[in-house]
Amino acid sequence: MPTLEIDSVNKSYGDLRALRDMTFDVRAGEIFGFVGSNGAGKSTTMRIVLGVLAADGGAVRWDGAPIDADTRRRIGYMPEERGLYPRMKVADQLVYLARLHGMGADAARASMERWTQTLGIAERRGEEVLKLSLGNQQRVQLAAALVHEPDILVLDEPFSGLDPVAVDVMSGVLREQADAGRPVVFSSHQLELVERISDRVGIVRSGSMVAVGGIDELRRTELRRWTVEGPPGEDWVSGVADVRVVPGSGTGSGTGPSRTVVEELPSAAPDVDQAVLRAALAAGPVREFTLVRPSLTELYRDVVNAEPTPVPAEETATTSEDAA
Amino acid sequence: MSTERSLSAGSAIRLVASREVRTRLASKGFIWITVAFVVVIVLGGLLLKLTGSSDSTQHVALTPDTASAAAQVQATGTGVGVTVETQEVADRAAGEALVRSGDVDAVLVQTSPTLEIVVKQTLDDPLTSVFGSLAQQLALGSAVSDLGGDPAQVAEQIATAKPAITSLEPQPEHDGGQIVAGVIVGILLFVALMNAGQLVAQGVVEEKTSRVVELLLATLRPWQLMAGKVLGIGLVGLVQLVVVVGAAVATALGFGVLDASSLDVGSVAVWALVWFVVGFATYALVLAALAALVSRQEDIGSVTGPVIGLMIVPYIIGISIAPYDPENTIVVVLSYIPFAAPFVMPIRQALGSAEGWEVALSLGLSLAVIPVLVWLAGRIYSNAVLYAGGRVRLKDALAGR
Numbered sequence: 001m002p003t004l005e006i007d008s009v010n011k012s013y014g015d016l017r018a019l020r021d022m023t024f025d026v027r028a029g030e031i032f033g034f035v036g037s038n039g040a041g042k043s044t045t046m047r048i049v050l051g052v053l054a055a056d057g058g059a060v061r062w063d064g065a066p067i068d069a070d071t072r073r074r075i076g077y078m079p080e081e082r083g084l085y086p087r088m089k090v091a092d093q094l095v096y097l098a099r100l101h102g103m104g105a106d107a108a109r110a111s112m113e114r115w116t117q118t119l120g121i122a123e124r125r126g127e128e129v130l131k132l133s134l135g136n137q138q139r140v141q142l143a144a145a146l147v148h149e150p151d152i153l154v155l156d157e158p159f160s161g162l163d164p165v166a167v168d169v170m171s172g173v174l175r176e177q178a179d180a181g182r183p184v185v186f187s188s189h190q191l192e193l194v195e196r197i198s199d200r201v202g203i204v205r206s207g208s209m210v211a212v213g214g215i216d217e218l219r220r221t222e223l224r225r226w227t228v229e230g231p232p233g234e235d236w237v238s239g240v241a242d243v244r245v246v247p248g249s250g251t252g253s254g255t256g257p258s259r260t261v262v263e264e265l266p267s268a269a270p271d272v273d274q275a276v277l278r279a280a281l282a283a284g285p286v287r288e289f290t291l292v293r294p295s296l297t298e299l300y301r302d303v304v305n306a307e308p309t310p311v312p313a314e315e316t317a318t319t320s321e322d323a324a
Numbered sequence: 325m326s327t328e329r330s331l332s333a334g335s336a337i338r339l340v341a342s343r344e345v346r347t348r349l350a351s352k353g354f355i356w357i358t359v360a361f362v363v364v365i366v367l368g369g370l371l372l373k374l375t376g377s378s379d380s381t382q383h384v385a386l387t388p389d390t391a392s393a394a395a396q397v398q399a400t401g402t403g404v405g406v407t408v409e410t411q412e413v414a415d416r417a418a419g420e421a422l423v424r425s426g427d428v429d430a431v432l433v434q435t436s437p438t439l440e441i442v443v444k445q446t447l448d449d450p451l452t453s454v455f456g457s458l459a460q461q462l463a464l465g466s467a468v469s470d471l472g473g474d475p476a477q478v479a480e481q482i483a484t485a486k487p488a489i490t491s492l493e494p495q496p497e498h499d500g501g502q503i504v505a506g507v508i509v510g511i512l513l514f515v516a517l518m519n520a521g522q523l524v525a526q527g528v529v530e531e532k533t534s535r536v537v538e539l540l541l542a543t544l545r546p547w548q549l550m551a552g553k554v555l556g557i558g559l560v561g562l563v564q565l566v567v568v569v570g571a572a573v574a575t576a577l578g579f580g581v582l583d584a585s586s587l588d589v590g591s592v593a594v595w596a597l598v599w600f601v602v603g604f605a606t607y608a609l610v611l612a613a614l615a616a617l618v619s620r621q622e623d624i625g626s627v628t629g630p631v632i633g634l635m636i637v638p639y640i641i642g643i644s645i646a647p648y649d650p651e652n653t654i655v656v657v658l659s660y661i662p663f664a665a666p667f668v669m670p671i672r673q674a675l676g677s678a679e680g681w682e683v684a685l686s687l688g689l690s691l692a693v694i695p696v697l698v699w700l701a702g703r704i705y706s707n708a709v710l711y712a713g714g715r716v717r718l719k720d721a722l723a724g725r
Binding site: 047050052070075081086096 | 534
């Protein structure tokens, strides 16, 4: 299966190092969610993949070969800053963009008709983009990324500004594209959404990839933790070897039912969870016993806050608009 | 699925250019400007014809007493540069009736002993000189007869007598037709170049403002986008100018307002188009590059202003001095300099003052500058067009930072 490889890409704007050895792969048929704070380098990476920006160093490869202009025409791109000709009609615009990506006139028209139909904007074909609602403009933007039947999708915040119905349409399209064997990279600040639809996630901080992997892989913590609800107090935990109570996690030390978070120590055996459960049952009725798996949001916070790096002034200026 | 997607530079440029052409031709503004141009040209020609015709031909009625002087009146008119048409009337009363109704300008009622003329209010200047000259001839003729000479022979000798003039710096005569043609060519070229140049600047900024440029540059090289835009708008501008110049030529020939004997209207028109192409290439490249430095329509003026200033100077000199004094040193110098030549040289050509080698030199210099501009503009445009937000400094765009 062909893979889109981003290999040790570096980019500086003057003194600001936007990307430091940015490295990750997106395999054919998978949805790759790209997360990170504003100014972390997501858009810069995508723009380099598209050749809109030139990298200072490193390589972008598709199927093992450095990406060139002809390969780039097979990428469907949705820039962070949305852009279409405001006074051009939807149909003309999409046909024009398809043709600029090397499609013939007839194929371009047929594809425009198919995508406007799929995305529910067929009746808007004759209207100028300027006159459409924001949601419909977004759909046209997505159609613009798909109209040339790309083999790779690179979408910079495709979900921003979408209503819940449009989010479903967009997610459905991304899944279809991935199922058709295309690699799909998208960035988003909506972490629950990323968690739900991505096959793999990359978390980027200060221009470098700091965590990358499947959602389950990432959520697996080094030391297992369990939430135990039911037995009163936390004293029962001291009877189990190689575990401890996570300080401040419990809801009470009294006699009523309570909630306790237990963490294994590095020396613990694989079946220590059974010992914990037995001890809990001995202390009182157990209503819930769950392995704690941090959400992407929690992971993201941990990773991003791990090493606070000074954010350059010019980037803080742009953080407010899409902090959602 | 993995279809090869190649797009040659040629087809990329053609696609961009044809979008420009379709967009401009469909715009109402473009159509109205063209129509307005044509209307102004045709009405101007009509006005010129109406005012011109009332001056040119004078109508004189002759009574039976003076009918024999018809040839003499017309000949005298030709001598002083006035076209005189004569017509015979039955008697003085009939002639006076025609004068009152304005059908004729004057009635000649007797030639001897003195010339007697009836007019409505006053005798027009052209006729005053015609009749003044005629009266002198008649008086001279009768004096010559009295002295026993032959008035016809004397008249012929007078007519052929001329001073011999040696001119140290002969200046070719420019007739009204050439001057009018020169001024019209100058104005048309300025308006057309200014209009097309502004369209290029606006088009570049529109793509930046709407951010569509990022989508385009994911499949096009910046120079292809710029070249397509410049070519497309240039083509539209040329079509517009062909229509307007065509209307001007048709007006000139159809109404006969320009004296075609000293003026080759067709060649002036063709040269105007050639100079439009040269001037457009020059200015469009500069404007495209400068417009790429800004991100908002409101800022266009700040970068295009100096360029428009650069256009206005040769234009003003071109239309205010060149038509009347095409050999003026400033005019001649400007007609060679790239950027100025497209506004000045076509005026000199309309006046017939430019030699073939001068046109070739001027054209050669202007064309030689274009490759340099292509390189410079391509560099500035490529480096600046993706920067949104503030204004890019020219120095940074050139350096590629």
